Amino acid sequence: MIAVLALLVGVVLGVVLEPTVPVGLQPYLPIAVVAALDAVFGGIRAKLDGIFDDKQFVVSFVSNVLVAGLIVYLGDQLGVGGQLSTGVVVVLGVRIFGNVAAIRRHLFRA
Amino acid sequence: MTMAGTDDERPGQDKGTAGETAAEGMAAEGEAASDQAAADRTIEISVAQVSAAGDRTVPIRVPVDDRTVELRAAAVGAERERADAYDEEPGGEYEPDTATRPAGKAPRLSAAAAMIGLLLGLLGFALVVQLRSNATDPELATARPEDLVRILSDLDGRQDRLRQEIASLEASQRKLASGVQGQAAALEEARRRADELGILAGTLPAQGSGLQVKFVAGSEAIAASTVLDAVEELRGAGAEAMQIAGEGGSPVRIVASTYFADSKGGLVVDGVRLTGPYTLSVIGDPQTMHTALNIPGGVVDMVHQRGGNVIVQESDTVGVTALHEVVAPKFARPVS
Known part of the structure; x- marks a missing residue:
């Protein structure tokens, strides 16, 4: 409940404040968002499995975001930033699909 | 799975x-x-x-x-x-947790929930920010540097082309503007010339300083040759526009093709029958024309010899209002 409210508050803040993304953060923000989404779906799945743990969720959330950003940064330094961020997005997308599939099985038993 | x-x-x-x-x-x-x-x-x-x-x-x-x-x-x-x-x-970390759980459960949960809330709030915020920044500039924000360089060089090339186009258009604009000016000048010149020629050809009314010459017949009627002599004399003295008026007809503009013929008791000028006294209205330099008419053996002399009288009157505003009907030439064509 708190999580959903916080998400809504964040969205409203983003809409109201209309900040611009700093240039240095521009390549990383989308990747970070996808990584965070992955963590959130993993959390939802764990919740449905009944094994949700606050600490683990926080740690996985932060580490997901940091690792994703690090990979893209590394890719940019190596000159393969575009390809590597695509790779990260693909991997995270696969994981999100897997988590969503598990959630779906939980909710619809199908 | x-x-x-x-x-x-x-x-x-x-x-x-x-x-x-x-x-x-x-x-x-x-x-x-x-x-x-x-x-x-x-x-x-x-x-x-x-x-x-x-x-x-x-x-x-x-x-x-x-x-x-x-x-x-x-x-x-x-x-x-x-x-x-x-x-x-290490698994051991959970032992103190288990020990303190009955008492510390509530604060630990709320702290974690706050952390989760913070993270999710951040996620929502970042999500919206990213969506917005993507919506404002969908192409360039995500483009790689090499793509941006290519786009930039494309834009540079396009800018060059557009600059050249601007330059050529400005040049043609200048040309057209000067053409318009020249056209206006030519039009003005043509209008002025048309006025001159209209006065000369008798198609435009004119007024200016000149003479009123009145021929009063004496014992003999005024002959057509006398009037023609007077007209020639006046032309020689620089007359610019002339008309002749008399009894029995409207005034007649005297142009290059005007003819004078004797008729019974009067004159036929360009097909119009006039009887005396005749009044010749002339626009030109009054002194010169007056002198020309008065030279010994000239027009005035001749009329006096035949018992007639010529009254010459200088005026600052002589009106030559009669118009000559222009007939389009049948055979003559301009050479150009």
């Missing part, structure tokens, strides 16, 4: 850790689990459950017993999740 199966290396290795953790908590059951076959994994997991989140032991253990097969699927995922958390942490 097929999708989740892509990560299967990790769970495989993690199972061991989970098992160890479980062993720390409840050694007896853990050993029992390791003795048993794969089907007993369910039990092993339930052990992990117990040690990790002691407060959930009862709600979880019951379904495990009831539906072993179903839970096994969930348990693999659960095991993995568990193992993630335990990777870096």
Whole structure:
């Protein structure tokens, strides 16, 4: 409940404040968002499995975001930033699909 | 489970850790689990459950017993999740937790919830910001530097082309503007010339300084040749426009083609019959024309000899208002 409210508050803040993304953060923000989404779906799945743990969720959330950003940064330094961020997005997308599939099985038993 | 199966290396290795953790908590059951076959994994997991989140032991253990097969699927995922958390942490950390749980449970939960709320708020914020920044500039924001360089050079080339186009258009604009000016000047010139020629050809009324010359017949009528002499004399003296008026007809403009003929008791000028006295209105330099008319043996002299009289009157505003009908030339064509 708190999580959903916080998400809504964040969205409203983003809409109201209309900040611009700093240039240095521009390549990383989308990747970070996808990584965070992955963590959130993993959390939802764990919740449905009944094994949700606050600490683990926080740690996985932060580490997901940091690792994703690090990979893209590394890719940019190596000159393969575009390809590597695509790779990260693909991997995270696969994981999100897997988590969503598990959630779906939980909710619809199908 | 097929999708989740892509990560299967990790769970495989993690199972061991989970098992160890479980062993720390409840050694007896853990050993029992390791003795048993794969089907007993369910039990092993339930052990992990117990040690990790002691407060959930009862709600979880019951379904495990009831539906072993179903839970096994969930348990693999659960095991993995568990193992993630335990990777870096020693299992012993949970012992003080368990000890303080009855008292410290509420504050710890709210702190974690606050952290989760903060993270999710951040996620929502970042999500919206990213969506907005993408919506404002969908192409350039995500483009790589090399693409941006290419786009920039494209734009530079286009800018050059547009600059050239501007330059050429400005040049043609200048040309056209000067053409318009020249046209206006030419039009003005042509209009002025048309006025001059209109006065000369008798198609425009004119006025200016000049003379009024009145021929009054004496014993003899005024002959056409006398009037023609006067007209020639005046032309020689620089007359610019002339008309002749008399009784019995409207005034007649005198132009190059005007003829004078004698008629009974009068003159025929350009087909119009006039009788005396005749008044010649002339625009030109008054002094010169006056002198020209008065030279000895000239027009005035001749008329006096025949008993007539010529009254010459200088005026600043002589009106030559009669117009000559222009007949388009039948044969003559301009050479150009």
